[in-house]
Amino acid sequence: MYRTTRIVLLFCAVIGITAHAVGQAPTQAVKISDSIYMAPTTGNVYMVTTPAGNVIIDTALEAQAADAKKVLQAVNQGPVKYIILTHTHADHIGGISLWKGPGTQIIAQRDSVEFLNYTTRLEGFFAPRNAAGFSRPVQEVGAWAGNYGAKIDTTLTFDQKYEFTLGGIKFELFSTPGETPDHLTVWIPAYKAAFIGDNYAGAGIPEPMSFPNIFTLRGTRPRPALDWIKSIDTVLALKPEVVLSGHGQPIFGNKEITRRLTRFRDAIQYVHDETVKGMNSGKDVYTLMQEIKLPASFNLAESFGKVSWSVRGIYDGYAGWFDMNPVTMYDLPASSVYPDLVKLAGGPEPLVKLALEKLKDGKAVEALHLTDVVLTYDQKNAGALDARLQALNYLENKCRNFIEEGWLQYGIAKTKEKMAAGN
Numbered sequence: 001m002y003r004t005t006r007i008v009l010l011f012c013a014v015i016g017i018t019a020h021a022v023g024q025a026p027t028q029a030v031k032i033s034d035s036i037y038m039a040p041t042t043g044n045v046y047m048v049t050t051p052a053g054n055v056i057i058d059t060a061l062e063a064q065a066a067d068a069k070k071v072l073q074a075v076n077q078g079p080v081k082y083i084i085l086t087h088t089h090a091d092h093i094g095g096i097s098l099w100k101g102p103g104t105q106i107i108a109q110r111d112s113v114e115f116l117n118y119t120t121r122l123e124g125f126f127a128p129r130n131a132a133g134f135s136r137p138v139q140e141v142g143a144w145a146g147n148y149g150a151k152i153d154t155t156l157t158f159d160q161k162y163e164f165t166l167g168g169i170k171f172e173l174f175s176t177p178g179e180t181p182d183h184l185t186v187w188i189p190a191y192k193a194a195f196i197g198d199n200y201a202g203a204g205i206p207e208p209m210s211f212p213n214i215f216t217l218r219g220t221r222p223r224p225a226l227d228w229i230k231s232i233d234t235v236l237a238l239k240p241e242v243v244l245s246g247h248g249q250p251i252f253g254n255k256e257i258t259r260r261l262t263r264f265r266d267a268i269q270y271v272h273d274e275t276v277k278g279m280n281s282g283k284d285v286y287t288l289m290q291e292i293k294l295p296a297s298f299n300l301a302e303s304f305g306k307v308s309w310s311v312r313g314i315y316d317g318y319a320g321w322f323d324m325n326p327v328t329m330y331d332l333p334a335s336s337v338y339p340d341l342v343k344l345a346g347g348p349e350p351l352v353k354l355a356l357e358k359l360k361d362g363k364a365v366e367a368l369h370l371t372d373v374v375l376t377y378d379q380k381n382a383g384a385l386d387a388r389l390q391a392l393n394y395l396e397n398k399c400r401n402f403i404e405e406g407w408l409q410y411g412i413a414k415t416k417e418k419m420a421a422g423n
């Protein structure tokens with residue numbers, strides 16, 4: 001059963017969308033209040049109506065943006081005065097051109113410019129990783145757009161805070177970096193409503209919610225944990241009665257909002273501080289990945305983010321790649337001597353045998369390392385490919401994190417390809 005739901009969730013995770021939204025066009029807008037409506041699609045789209053025109057908060061993935069617009073316009077067809085982007089991930093900016101009219105102000109936090117440039121700068125790097133991790137075809141990438149070649153739609157950016165009033169309703173925008181450096185929160189004091197983008201429910205995961213991705217495997221700059229904590233504090237200090245996320249359902253009532261966001265913030269703080277304590281006491285990153293566990297009292301799953309990946313993300317984010325071992329300074333990896341080790345062992349067979357024994361003892365990761373040794377020596381070795389496939393299948397059956405599972409499936413598919421090519 002886990003596997004069936006995973007396929008849907010996995011697809012969502014590439015851009016962080018809710019299971020609810022995948023492949024479904026919304027049939028109608030969800031009424032949050034008399035003035036706030038939500039189109040629950042690939043990245044929720046919100047419309048705030050005022051007597052002087054409307055404000056659109058996020059615009060969905062391009063492919064679903066028109067459906068979102070249709071259901072929201074069925075409620076109110078007033079002119080769109082502002083489009084506010086909680087951040088510039090693809091599932092929030094795809095419908096800008098659909099909503100934009102003459103004179104529409106498009107607002108994002110200032111770091112969105114560099115974030116979009118960064119994403120565009122490394123488009124060729126990210127495209128195969130997104131495809132691999134999320135079981136989808138590689139998107140074609142055009143000629144390199146350059147270091148500063150992103151298409152920027154925003155007409156207004158701000159640093160820490162920006163506010164405006166429309167139709168007598170005040171909108172306050174705060175910089176709240178978290179899942180991305182350019183995250184912002186929209187606060188409407190009159191409605192006690194906070195629109196927080198993906199800083200809480202990155203994948204629209206229902207309770208008991210998952211620990212977040214402080215680092216994501218598809219590739220990202222470090223997501224500074226302390227900024228994320230501060231951003232959640234910013235939202236809590238507003239004392240909202242409704243929190244509206246980029247994915248998933250609204251959270252109503254300040255008591256419940258405080259309970260959920262506080263728990264989430266404290267979990268990030270715990271993992272961050274344990275990592276820092278371990279770094280200061282001289283522990284290496286692998287030791288900390290093994291040692292740091294989220295206490296059960298947090299009641300957070302690891303179905304989306306994983307604590308061990310976040311520990312490494314925080315560690316490497318603070319310290320970079322050098323591990324004090326002089327050999328790490330040089331451009332030859334450990335695998336450069338793997339072929340020599342295979343020869344010393346008298347060929348692949350003993351190592352393949354050892355890999356299978358490790359697997360029998362439940363040490364699937366060690367088995368994978370051993371197959372790496374053999375496959376560096378002979379990439380078509382049938383015994384090593386078979387042991388590798390078994391180890392990957394073993395890990396996949398135990399897996400309870402849909403991002404991890406995506407990468408295991410990628411490994412399985414690649415191994416099978418090599419096995420087929422060898423026959």
Ligand SMILES: [Zn+2]
Pocket residue numbers: 015016017043089091092198202246247
């Ligand atoms: Zn998103």
